[in-house]
Amino acid sequence: MTKPIGYITNPLVRHSAERDPGALARFARDPQTAMVLVAGDLPILRSGEPGTGLLPASVLNDLDGHQEQVLLGTLDGRPVVATLAAPDTAELFRNDPSFTVTDLRSIAVRGLVPAEELGMLAMAKSMLDWHNRHRFCANCGARTATAQAGFRRDCAACGAQHFPRTDPVVIMLVARGDKCLLGRQARFPEKMYSCLAGFLEPGETVEAAVRRETFEEAGIRVGEVRYLASQPWPFPSSIMIGCVGEAISEEIDFDKDELEDARWFSKDDVRRMLEGTHEDFAAPSPIAIANHLIREWTKT
Numbered sequence: 001m002t003k004p005i006g007y008i009t010n011p012l013v014r015h016s017a018e019r020d021p022g023a024l025a026r027f028a029r030d031p032q033t034a035m036v037l038v039a040g041d042l043p044i045l046r047s048g049e050p051g052t053g054l055l056p057a058s059v060l061n062d063l064d065g066h067q068e069q070v071l072l073g074t075l076d077g078r079p080v081v082a083t084l085a086a087p088d089t090a091e092l093f094r095n096d097p098s099f100t101v102t103d104l105r106s107i108a109v110r111g112l113v114p115a116e117e118l119g120m121l122a123m124a125k126s127m128l129d130w131h132n133r134h135r136f137c138a139n140c141g142a143r144t145a146t147a148q149a150g151f152r153r154d155c156a157a158c159g160a161q162h163f164p165r166t167d168p169v170v171i172m173l174v175a176r177g178d179k180c181l182l183g184r185q186a187r188f189p190e191k192m193y194s195c196l197a198g199f200l201e202p203g204e205t206v207e208a209a210v211r212r213e214t215f216e217e218a219g220i221r222v223g224e225v226r227y228l229a230s231q232p233w234p235f236p237s238s239i240m241i242g243c244v245g246e247a248i249s250e251e252i253d254f255d256k257d258e259l260e261d262a263r264w265f266s267k268d269d270v271r272r273m274l275e276g277t278h279e280d281f282a283a284p285s286p287i288a289i290a291n292h293l294i295r296e297w298t299k300t
């Protein structure tokens with residue numbers, strides 16, 4: 001069976017009605033609460049086969065202090081709270097074999113927690129990262145404070161309310177007949193080619209962004225665009241909008257500032273890349289939606 005795409009499964013029940021002013025204090029003290037602890041940007045896991053990112057609430061007793069908290073929701077009736085701690089807090093756990101300290105990408109790639117927890121960890125990391133970067137009001141510069149159980153920050157000085165952001169990215173498998181267009185950035189692992197991608201701009205439709213990015217990066221014109229699937233990508237807070245586009249031109253003229261290479265691949269090439277048996281080229285990791293987009297295309 002194909003591995004699920006990383007971060008897409010999130011069984012949390014989100015209760016905006018429960019985000020009352022006392023909710024965080026109430027749930028953070030509740031011994032039933034499951035705690036997601038993130039030190040800087042590293043989730044602290046309980047080790048195991050698999051491990052878990054859901055720790056007992058008492059884990060906070062061992063810390064000197066912590067920063068923002070977010071009531072993520074409930075899981076089978078159990079509240080789940082995410083807590084941000086200073087980056088050096090990770091050192092408290094690093095040498096203890098009952099804990100695992102690593103980045104969220106490695107957690108997904110290595111399958112260190114059940115797939116259902118990855119979405120929760122992604123949500124926690126994106127929310128806490130947003131708090132960390134939005135301690136001051138973008139409108140007036142005064143300090144802001146957590147509200148709505150961590151889903152808003154309020155500025156007492158000017159009354160502005162700030163909401164967590166999600167940054168939309170279009171990612172597309174562009175095909176023409178039985179070949180597809182993949183590109184390679186210099187920072188990619190050796191041999192890896194992947195789908196083209198780029199941020200959606202204000203005032204732009206998803207379809208327009210797919211066409212613009214494909215033309216800017218590879219010089220290829222795209223006609224029909226279809227949405228296929230999406231993936232939260234918590235680095236720090238993107239949503240990858242996976243699309244399939246039909247190329248209406250063939251001659252590649254790639255942007256050398258963005259890409260090291262772009263080329264057409266046959267279905268046979270791509271199948272071997274997905275299997276890991278191609279001598280010259282490799283597919284992106286199964287945790288990435290790009291892998292799923294490429295795989296789905298090979299079935300058409």
Ligand SMILES: [Zn+2]
Nearest residue numbers: 137140155158
């Ligand atoms: Zn303000």
